[in-house]
Amino acid sequence: MNVQVMAHWFCGACDVEGRDHATEPSCWNCGGTVTVTARPTVPAEAAAADSAA
Numbered sequence: 001m002n003v004q005v006m007a008h009w010f011c012g013a014c015d016v017e018g019r020d021h022a023t024e025p026s027c028w029n030c031g032g033t034v035t036v037t038a039r040p041t042v043p044a045e046a047a048a049a050d051s052a053a
């Protein structure tokens with residue numbers, strides 16, 4: 001089954017959080033290293049169906 005990893009992360013320097021499909025995401029604000037708080041996998045097929053709807 002094809003799955004994608006969606007990393008949930010937090011940047012302590014900027015006090016912002018975000019989600020990224022990258023395995024090693026970086027902060028969209030400062031571009032620095034972030035702390036990944038969760039790394040759930042989502043079915044790629046479900047994601048595709050979502051965007052197609």
Ligand SMILES: [Zn+2]
Pocket residue numbers: 011012013014015027028029030031032
């Ligand atoms: Zn940051």
